[in-house]
Amino acid sequence: MKFLAEINVMPLKALLDPQGKAVGMTLHNMGYAEMNNVRIGKHVTLEVEASSEEEAMKRVNEVCSKVLSNPVMEGYEYTLTEVNE
Numbered sequence: 001m002k003f004l005a006e007i008n009v010m011p012l013k014a015l016l017d018p019q020g021k022a023v024g025m026t027l028h029n030m031g032y033a034e035m036n037n038v039r040i041g042k043h044v045t046l047e048v049e050a051s052s053e054e055e056a057m058k059r060v061n062e063v064c065s066k067v068l069s070n071p072v073m074e075g076y077e078y079t080l081t082e083v084n085e
Contacts, residue, residue: 002085003048003056007078009069010041044068047083056080 011017017039024038046063050056057080064076 001050001052001056002083003050003053003080004083005044005046005048005056005060005078005080007044007046007060007064007068007076008041009044009064009074009076010039011073012075015073041074042068053080053082 011020019040020038023040024035027035027038046060048056048059050059060078060080064078065071069076
C-alpha cells in the first residue's frame with residue numbers, strides 16, 4: 001500500500017521564533033497591523049510504502065522525530081492518506 005504523508009514541523013509554542021518575529025515586524029511596518037503571532041515552520045510531503053496504515057504511521061513518526069524535526073525545539077503533526085493508483 002502507498003500513503004501520502006503531509007507533515008507540518010513548527011517551533012514549540014513555548015520557544016521564541018526569531019523568523020516569525022521578523023516577518024511579524026515586517027508585516028506591521030508594511031501596514032498589516034492586524035497580523036499577529038506569526039510562526040514560521042516547514043511543510044513536507046512524502047510517499048511511504050507500507051503493509052498497513054499503522055505501519056505507515058510508525059515509519060512517518062520515526063522520520064519526523066529522527067530527521068525532519070529537532071524535538072528539543074520543534075513539534076510536528078501530519079496527515080496520512082492512502083494513494084490509490
